[in-house]
Amino acid sequence: MKKKTWKVTLGISLLTVTLLVGCGSSSTNATRGNGQGMDNDSPGHMGNQGDSTSEGSGSNIPYLRNNHDNYKEHGSNQTPSPVKNISAKSINWTISASTEEGAIKLQEHLAFMEKRLLNNQNPRAWDKLFLMEAYMKYNKYYTTSVERSGTNVIVSKNATTACAYEVISAHSDAVSGDFFGKGEIMIDYSSTAEAILASSVCKIQREAINTYILSRQMKKDSR
Ligand code: HEM
Numbered sequence: 501m502k503k504k505t506w507k508v509t510l511g512i513s514l515l516t517v518t519l520l521v522g523c524g525s526s527s528t529n530a531t532r533g534n535g536q537g538m539d540n541d542s543p544g545h546m547g548n549q550g551d552s553t554s555e556g557s558g559s560n561i562p563y564l565r566n567n568h569d570n571y572k573e574h575g576s577n578q579t580p581s582p583v584k585n586i587s588a589k590s591i592n593w594t595i596s597a598s599t600e601e602g603a604i605k606l607q608e609h610l611a612f613m614e615k616r617l618l619n620n621q622n623p624r625a626w627d628k629l630f631l632m633e634a635y636m637k638y639n640k641y642y643t644t645s646v647e648r649s650g651t652n653v654i655v656s657k658n659a660t661t662a663c664a665y666e667v668i669s670a671h672s673d674a675v676s677g678d679f680f681g682k683g684e685i686m687i688d689y690s691s692t693a694e695a696i697l698a699s700s701v702c703k704i705q706r707e708a709i710n711t712y713i714l715s716r717q718m719k720k721d722s723r
Contacts, residue, residue: 555623558612560605561685568683570598571606574652579681582672589665591672593655600651607648610655614644626720628693628713633671635712636664662701670696688720 555561573580574594582591597603616623617637624630636642641664647654657672659665670692678684697706 560609563605564609565683565685567602568680570602571680572596581676584669589659591657591668595653597651603648603651603653606653610646622716625716625718627688627690629670629689631713631716632667632693635709636667642668663705666696
């Protein structure tokens with residue numbers, strides 16, 4: 501009788517341990533479909549865009565959005581806009597902030613985002629354009645350089661493929677027109693990304709990028 505009770509207790513304990521281990525691994529979000537780590541250092545991870553601070557406290561996104569009108573094209577009173585060179589596959593900006601603090605905040609934003617991309621993370625993972633850009637940066641299809649001189653921030657992006665150039669070009673249009681121009685940061689540019697991906701310049705990379713997007717994309721309201 502005593503032996504039977506001991507066996508039942510052992511059975512229940514083993515079952516409990518199995519259940520606990522199973523629940524633990526499914527709730528940690530330690531890996532994604534492709535086994536890559538998620539962005540556990542930001543609240544709600546990178547897919548959560550319910551509020552503008554969810555990219556992480558160092559992104560300065562709320563500051564940039566609130567002060568979007570305090571940035572101008574260098575030497576003019578116009579909204580900052582990129583200077584594009586399709587044959588060199590490069591994009592250059594010289595952005596003038598109204599204060600040195602504003603320039604520093606923008607410089608910090610760029611450093612923060614570049615670090616994320618180089619660490620194989622996905623800011624704004626619900627938006628295919630940002631996913632494509634992350635893919636391009638991590639796989640070294642473009643580089644970014646940033647310099648600051650007082651209130652001026654000089655940004656240069658150089659792509660190595662025509663497909664990567666189209667991606668950084670579309671991203672720069674969104675930054676210029678919606679982010680700086682309107683302070684509007686919730687538009688989804690996925691259809692722009694799909695058109696770029698379907699174009700002939702992305703033929704060679706199409707399959708790899710589609711696989712990447714499928715394994716990384718999150719729902720807009722996911723937490
Ligand atoms: C909606 C949230 C935002 C996200 C997820 C985001 C993310 C990014 C990423 C991933 C990059 C590219 C970094 C690189 O290529 O190394 C970037 C660049 C940049 N961002 Fe943001 N950003 C956001 C909002 C803003 C806002 C509100 C502004 C300004 C009002 C801004 C201004 C810029 C500028 C000027 C660049 C460099 C130019 C370029 O890459 O085309 N961003 N951002």
